[in-house]
Amino acid sequence: MIGAGAAGLSLASALVDPQADRGPVPRVLMATAPPGPTRSPDRTWCYWEAGEGPYDGLLAGSWNRLRVYSRDGAEIDRSLGSLRYKMLRSRTFEDTLSTRLRTLGVDVRGMTVESATDAGNHAVVRSRDSSGASSLLRSGLVFDSRPLSTLPAARTTLLQHFRGWFVRTASPAFDPGAAILMDFRLPQPPRGLAFGYVLPMSPYEALVEYTEFSPRPLHEEAYENALRHYCGSVLSLPDYTVREREQGVIPMTDGHFPRRHGHRVFPIGAAGGATRPSTGYTFAAIQRQSHLIAEAVRAGRSPGRVPPPHRFRARAMDAVLLRALDTGRVKGADFFAHLFASLPPERVLRFLDGATSPWEDFGMGLRTPVVPMLRSLLELPLLPRSVPASAPERP
Ligand SMILES: Cc1cc2nc3c(=O)[nH]c(=O)nc-3n(C[C@H](O)[C@H](O)[C@H](O)COP(=O)(O)OP(=O)(O)OC[C@H]3O[C@@H](n4cnc5c(N)ncnc54)[C@H](O)[C@@H]3O)c2cc1C
Numbered sequence: 001m002i003g004a005g006a007a008g009l010s011l012a013s014a015l016v017d018p019q020a021d022r023g024p025v026p027r028v029l030m031a032t033a034p035p036g037p038t039r040s041p042d043r044t045w046c047y048w049e050a051g052e053g054p055y056d057g058l059l060a061g062s063w064n065r066l067r068v069y070s071r072d073g074a075e076i077d078r079s080l081g082s083l084r085y086k087m088l089r090s091r092t093f094e095d096t097l098s099t100r101l102r103t104l105g106v107d108v109r110g111m112t113v114e115s116a117t118d119a120g121n122h123a124v125v126r127s128r129d130s131s132g133a134s135s136l137l138r139s140g141l142v143f144d145s146r147p148l149s150t151l152p153a154a155r156t157t158l159l160q161h162f163r164g165w166f167v168r169t170a171s172p173a174f175d176p177g178a179a180i181l182m183d184f185r186l187p188q189p190p191r192g193l194a195f196g197y198v199l200p201m202s203p204y205e206a207l208v209e210y211t212e213f214s215p216r217p218l219h220e221e222a223y224e225n226a227l228r229h230y231c232g233s234v235l236s237l238p239d240y241t242v243r244e245r246e247q248g249v250i251p252m253t254d255g256h257f258p259r260r261h262g263h264r265v266f267p268i269g270a271a272g273g274a275t276r277p278s279t280g281y282t283f284a285a286i287q288r289q290s291h292l293i294a295e296a297v298r299a300g301r302s303p304g305r306v307p308p309p310h311r312f313r314a315r316a317m318d319a320v321l322l323r324a325l326d327t328g329r330v331k332g333a334d335f336f337a338h339l340f341a342s343l344p345p346e347r348v349l350r351f352l353d354g355a356t357s358p359w360e361d362f363g364m365g366l367r368t369p370v371v372p373m374l375r376s377l378l379e380l381p382l383l384p385r386s387v388p389a390s391a392p393e394r395p
Helices: 006-015 090-103 220-234 283-298 312-327 332-342 345-352 358-366 370-382
Strands: 029-032 044-050 061-063 065-069 075-079 083-089 107-110 112-119 122-128 134-139 142-144 157-169 179-183 193-200 205-214 240-253 265-267
Touching: 006 029, 006 090, 006 142, 006 283, 029 090, 044 090, 044 283, 061 193, 065 332, 075 332, 083 090, 083 179, 090 107, 112 142, 112 265, 157 220, 157 312, 179 332, 193 220, 193 332, 205 220, 312 358, 312 370, 332 345, 345 358, 358 370
Parallel strands: 029 107, 065 179, 142 265
Antiparallel strands: 044 083, 061 083, 065 075, 112 122, 122 134, 157 205, 157 240, 179 193, 193 205
């Protein structure tokens, strides 16, 4: 297993799960990046599920109401019914799962992997430990969650880029009963969309983020200015301090991610196409994928036969939406606000999980601006796929 992030830890846990009655437990070695450039920075994952879930004991917060604010300030406040929106901090997840895996016999080793390749009836992994000493390991199967060095060729590649502040206020300022999923009361970029996102953990504490879906990330100062504006002029937070920051860029692409690198090396997680192109949500798909792969491996089947993390229909609809957003035919802020205003949020979230029926998807399509979406759909087959150049930052 290469990489001890969301995908590596989730798959290793599913592979050695003592509760699962699925055939022999494989021996697992997990390569975890030592502190340095290859170690992923800490982050916060949100996902939704019905009822209790396996990580409930680790959550930093959870909500069964979501709010969306349209550009003109209208509030859409909805209960999630049987679903809960859950917030998990990566450090808690990684510490807890690494400890649990060690007790289950997984060899968790600090090493930087340099390559993983097929070599006849096994795969070979070359790596270095923190002292720089190199080693060579053989394994029957390798699951690789290192980020890809280049994004796949695509018709449309947007970036979801954001910066968040963990803030604390001097007096009560947040409603811990509801998370603000998208707040469009912000200046919109020339291409794409921008919104605020608020995860309140108490009346005094929240993670407040500024997010854009657009072609280029911003300079650090631009995120800081946008967050100052959002916290001060939109949320009117009283006297607050910023206790921590997090930042990220998630590619939103209609490119095809490789399903395998040879016969025995399989990309997983974001590198294996688990990111939903239209939203950037990845964590829930990683969980589904991990269980399917573990089931296949423990039953002696090839992980290459496991279906991709997102179904063809979902990927096709996302390709149309990405194109419509990128060309500016569809105004993202109005599109998402209208979707949440006109449909039960439970259905929107199930749609984002790819769990809606074709009929429900059709109904959802009718809630979108039909002409620009149809135009985007019809032109997609004519557009070439190209490898995106790495995007310079925008002031
Ligand atoms: C800041 C941020 C917030 C996000 N929030 C959400 C969210 O709320 N909900 C959601 O669904 N998705 C979210 N995502 C998207 C996605 O869920 C995350 O990117 C998630 O971490 C992907 O899991 P992964 O295992 O594929 O990658 P990672 O979690 O990044 O794991 C990859 C691992 O590989 C290790 N590694 C890299 N190179 C090497 C090497 N050479 N040798 C050994 N190890 C190596 C890294 O250190 C890391 O531990 C977010 C992404 C970011 C960046």
